[in-house]
Amino acid sequence: MRMMLKVSLPVDKGNAAIKDGSLVTKIQSILADLKPEAAYFTEFDGKRTGLIFFDMTDTSEIPAVAEPWFLAFDASVEIKAVMNRDDLAKSRPGIERAVESFG
Template structure:
């Protein structure tokens, strides 16, 4: 299932990681593990926020996906099922 992971990072924890030079490695590991089809980084409500769109095959993946963000960045995480245009068309065709 395609999902959107939104990670809102704790500013102080993220600052520590950046000062320690570990942010590039953490992001590279996260992106390498998730293999997102798209990844965006921005500010939301004044905090560093990542939006990652990826395929989650099973809900048992939730701990290994979320824990690095929780433990290393003090992040708040949302996982939301999402559709692309093809998924939407497929779903709508089943309404007939």
């Protein structure tokens, strides 16, 4: 299942990792294990934030996805199931059933 991981680093931990030169190395190492489809980095609510899209086959993988961010950066982590354009197109029968039943 396609997932979106939103990771927000506390400013003080991000600053410390930039100053000691470990920020990029740690992020690259975490991403190498995760093997994401895509990863984007920006700012949300004044924090360094990553939006990372990856495949998860089982919910038992959640600790392996989240713990590196917690341990490396004391990061806030959110994991959401997401759809791409093709997934949305495949969802049409379910949407139509919902409209028939509840619309």
